[in-house]
Amino acid sequence: MSAGLGAGSGGADLADILERVLDKGVVIAGDIRVNLLDIELLTIKLRLVVASVDKAKEMGIDWWESDPALSSGARRGELGAENARLRARVAELEQRQEETR
Structure with missing residues (x-):
């Protein structure tokens, strides 16, 4: 019986965590570049x-708004x-063609 209660509260905890993350925001960004003799590979x-x-x-x-791959407006x-x-x-x-005639 306690397993059922624990599973229910776990879902509520997950929903609370997700709500907080969406409200506060989490950003992970990074670039990886591989160069060989100053040539970007x-x-x-x-x-x-x-x-x-x-x-x-x-x-x-708002980088997605100006990225043509992600935004139809861009x-x-x-x-x-x-x-x-x-x-x-x-x-x-x-105009050049008209001038040569």
């Missing part, structure tokens, strides 16, 4: 954030900038 970036999104932003952690911004550059280049080439 491998880069591994590790980022682990265990927090609510609001808490992470409050702590100043991809749109990046693609929009690339699109503008390409349109300018096409206009420049068309």
